[in-house]
Amino acid sequence: MRLTVLSVLLACSVTTAAAQIDTNRPVRRLSLAECIQMALQNNVDLEIRRYDPQIAEYELRAAYGVYDPAFSFSGQHSRDEAGSRLLGGGFSIPGSITEADRFSLGLGPGLTPWGMTYDLQGSVADSYGRSFSVDTNGFLVPLPFENSSGSAQISLTQPLLRNFWIDGPRLAIRVAKNRLQYSELALKLQVMQTITRLEQAYYDLIFARQSVEVQRMAVELAEQLVEENRKRVEVGALAPLDAKQAESQAATSRADLIAALSQLAVQENVVKQLITSNYAEWANMGLEPTGTLTAPRREFDLQESWRKGLTLRPEILQAKLDVERAGIQLKYDRNQVWPQVDLFATYGYNGSGAEFSGSLYEIERRDRPFYSFGGRVSIPLSNVSARNAVESSKATLQQAVLNVKRWERDIMRAIDDDVKQAQASYERVAATRAAREYAEEALAAEQKKLEQGKSTTFLVLQMQRDLTAARAQEIQALDAYNKALSQLSLDEGTTLERLGIDFRVE
Structure with missing residues (x-):
């Protein structure tokens, strides 16, 4: 009788479970x-x-950002008042007043994919004011003045050994x-x-x-x-x-x-x-x-x-x-073993005049060029760090x-x-x-x-x-x-x- 009751209970539980899952x-x-x-x-x-x-x-994309140059612009005004000068007989001359305006802009420093760095710079400054002097008759004479100067230049540096074939950004x-x-x-x-x-x-x-x-x-x-x-x-x-x-x-x-x-x-x-x-x-x-579930035959190779x-x-x-x-x-580390051998050069034009326009005009005419070039070599004596990195x-x-x-x-x-x-x-x-x-x-x-x-x-x-x-x-x-x-x-x-x-x- 106990087995029969157990069988009935199990049958009921199976029916209930199946109904819950299926219906x-x-x-x-x-x-x-x-x-x-x-x-x-x-x-x-x-x-x-x-x-x-x-x-x-x-x-x-962020890694390529190293080749993006920075554009810069600045402007500045300054004023300087000198103290009066005391002459013989208790006579004094008022001090001079100098004011200056300076503007500069630049593009760089920048980097090229072959390791060259460049820097474009331009600047112009204008100074003006007045000073005083005494003429031969002993009278005080004001002396106003104004002058302007400026330049535009490009500077380049090219590595020849280290950082030439590969450098940090290219790595x-x-x-x-x-x-x-x-x-x-x-x-x-x-x-x-x-x-x-x-x-x-x-x-x-x-x-x-x-x-x-x-x-x-x-x-x-x-x-x-x-x-x-x-x-x-x-x-x-x-x-x-x-x-x-x-x-x-x-x-x-x-x-x-x-x-x-x-x-x-x-x-x-x-x-x-x-x-x-x-x-x-x-x-x-x-x-x-x-x-x-089927069993398609497959040939294995x-x-x-x-x-x-x-x-x-x-x-x-x-x-x-x-x-x-x-x-x-490894290629980068091997390159870093080489000495630092760089060529550098700067080329540009100067300009001057009584006003801003005069300086800018001379720079535009390119009548007063200037340049410099040279090289530098840096050789680590033991180079332990680079050699062990290799x-x-x-x-x-x-x-x-x-x-x-x-x-x-x-x-x-x-x-x-x-x-x-x-x-x-x-x-x-x-x-x-x-x-x-x-x-x-x-x-x-x-x-x-x-x-x-x-x-x-x-x-x-x-x-x-x-x-x-x-x-x-x-x-x-x-x-x-x-x-x-x-x-x-x-x-x-x-x-x-x-x-x-x-x-x-x-």
Whole structure:
């Protein structure tokens, strides 16, 4: 009696759980292509990673800002009053008053992409005022004055050794370009990994739903046997103790169904997490995949898969960019070992006159040129810092090269594992399908023997368990095969190409 009550309670709980999952909440039917499209639009991890190329692009543009010259302009007025002078006999002369206006403008200092610095400067000044003197008759005579001067010039400095082939700004720009490509590959990798996780989660969702159906069929078989045994007990064709075995199996099957329904709900949440940024909107919605688990035959070419992986995988391309960045740094550090040898020159025109206009006119006529040129050499005596920087960069470069080799090894090993896994899964699909068919035939035969009194309930129950296990193993093999193909595509770097997704960073 206690076992019967337990069976009734389990049946009620299974019915309630199934009703909550299948009928009390809306169900959204989704194909794999629709899920991928939603993930590309809504996946939060992708949204975060999409900012990386933008940030790298802004940093590259900022690095070019070093070539932007600065325009400057200034104006100044000054006034100076000198004290009076005392002459013999107690006679004093008032002090002079001088006022000056000065204006200057400049463009620079600026830098060119080949390391030359330039500075354009122009200035003009006008001084005016009055002073006093005493003429021969002893009278005080005011002496007003005004004069103006100005110049325009350009100064150039060109390094010949250090900072000629590469300097700090060019290093920053080349590294920023390198990191921009790196960030684009990181985004591509994130897209590929997200799609692969989604594909595998989608296949697992199909597996979870089919597992629920397998367990439901197991419950139906067990309950059918319980009903048939009950009738046999009533007519005296079966001992009551033998009937309890079937009831126990039915209770176990119901418990397995509850577990399968729970796993289905968990797997739905995995898919939801990948396709939406608003989880609350999807929390109470069921997902029904429209796809099925199939086993298309595929011919595997390990050498071709290796070639694809070694040329397309974003990780190895990123590792090669790290080698390139290390090479750029080494080139810069080697250049910094050279002495500082610079040529410099200045050329311009002077102008002067009674007023501003006179000075500007002479400058415009270019009648009074001036120039200077020369060179400077600076040689560090030991140069310890620069030489050790070179050695450090060499070691970093070698480390980056070894990292590429490590990726080559890991990629080839992963692809080899994927191919073996896919081949084994495909063969397992055929084997489990045959096992399921044999289990169906064996159960049908054993049930007929039971009806004829030539078998036992224990054997039929065993056959039912074997059939349920065979069905579960078949869909598990199909799930594993499809996931193996998805993983192989990721490790080859062909996920986007296989799905026809055009990846561009704009």
